[in-house]
Amino acid sequence: MTPPSPPDRPGTGTPERGAGPGRAVPSAWRPDLPAVLVAAGAFLVTLALLLPGPVHGRSALVPDSGRLSWRLEADSARYLDTATWRTREDAELVRRIDAVGSPAAGSAGRAVWDVRTATTGPDGTLGHLAWRVAVDRSSGEAVRCCGAHVDGDHLARPHGLTLWWPPGAGAAERPLFDPESRTSAPAVPDGADLVSGVPTERYVQTVAATRASEPARPVPARLFDADARGTVGAERWLEVERVYWVEPLTGRVVQLREQRRETLRPEEAGPDGETERVLLAADFQTPPEEAAANAAAADRRALLLRLTSTDLPAALGGAGALLVLVGVLRRAHRPDRRRSSAAGRV
Template sequence: MSTSSNAGAAPAPGPRGPGAGLPRGTLLVAAGAFLLTLSLLLPFYVHDRVAPLPADASFDLRMVDNRASYLDTASWTRTQDVRVEQVTQVEASAHTGDWSAWEMTVNTSAPDRVIDYWSRRVIVHRETGRAVNCCGEHVNGDHAVRQAGLVLYWPPGAAESGHSFYDAEVRSAPSVEFEGDDEVAGVAVRRYTQNLDATQVPDSAREVPAALFDPGAEGTATATRWLRVRRTFWVEPVTGMVVNIEEDRSETLRPQNGSGETALLDAELALADGQVSAYAEQARVRSLLLRALDVWAPRVLGPLGALAVFAGLFQAWRSRPRAGGGTAGVGEPVGTAARATRTGGEAVENRERRAPAP
């Protein structure tokens, strides 16, 4: 029977902590690489998918003038200082990945009667906000139209100038001019104007009393509707959202074979106050989101990622094996540890040889 000692036995391994077995700095390098990837992914991928107009939407614009005047075509008498409201309703649905189909109706009314009504279908490119000639587009049933220019919203982050806005009533897209920076409900915006000189509305010919143009005339005359409009848009530039609209509108009837004209509608329409504040708040929140994705995320995540990668590589460099065998513990050279191990083993062997036989 031999006697042995446990003095030289290795201690039992303890529980492994998080990251045990990985080279020093690995987690920092991995975290830094993730942050650097995110700093590129957010502006170049996520932003480009969040910024376009939504494919599906339902909303309306209500513009009012409390002191408008119009020609009552039921009695052919003029009504003044009356509230006139123009409501534009939009039902948008997805139409391929980049397009959205907008079904629009425009209803102009006084408290007791409808003054005008027309409808429109337009395909909108979600990134540019411009009309696309496709897929059953029409204005008031006229499928021969070819709509162009902006439909309602500006492109996100668009340049100040170089835009046109489609007027569906006269089937043309006059340019809009940038007039300067402004502020609406605490939101920084750009102000644009569009001037449409008196233009005949297509397919608007109708029979009206000839006395409208010549008080002594009898019978009827064929007249067409003419439209003059000055529009002002306030646009939040980061999102392209229109937060306010004003429209100085003058409509007249002119005889086809004769001279003179009679006023049909005079109104200075403006977006209702409640809608202005609501659209301004939507634009503010969406602008913060797009700025975070496009500007702030790269500026913050990029340097943090680079710093984490550098720190991880520095840790790996500090913990690399030294010349002569690397490290065997905190502050203890490998050679010293090896000599201690051999010395301990020799002492055990000597004790066993000196032990008396049983």
């Protein structure tokens, strides 16, 4: 009977496979920290280079989707009630501009917006207009395409800006399209303002007395001559002064004031009758709470643009460069493992 083998003494057990005299047992894998630092730094530097270009460039464009809405209110307004043909004084009116983006109708470089404008008062709707505009997403200017029209007229040719200013373009005089007169009038820089603490640029546009594009309408002749009978054809004329408060980085209008005067003028004025009758006279303004909400939304988007254009690239680039430098220095000062192992065997 073979006696049992004595227990192994500490340190004299069976060697691991592959181990032998003069051969070290492989240790657990350790990451190459300098290489990791250099790779991470290179990634951050690359990201910093991409943010101001492709990433910021895609953000700093006129949006092609979403909803925009401006609500303007006027008190002490004056208008002609076309149901009774009597003038109403000190009326409270509301003017709304609602726009909906239609990305399916546009393209990568063009945004398409469907816009509805309506003025309402105690007696219902006083006026409305529907139009579609296509704009270049970089310049904000109208282009002819994509079914653009003004109140169904596809021959109308919008020119200049419409709903947005070009993001980050700076204050400058620019043509601004007025869909009711179907003409463009310059929007002139008029200083800077704070709207609910958000910096804005102010622009003023004046549309001189212009005949509206719709055909003449039949109205009672007595509107222009108290002794007249029957009806006459009358044309609507429009005078508007608008003030826009624009957040410059996003190009978004956050506040709007519109001093509007509309009149009816007979196609053929009689020698003794009046030459016009006031149809609407009102000073519309964005309510403070609406302006504050618009300014807050624009400020959030402006923050994103600032981060992607300067702040984040600077931070990421600095952090990446620091990581690369630390990795290189650690590599330069780390002893060579192979030489250390060889020296140990000797």
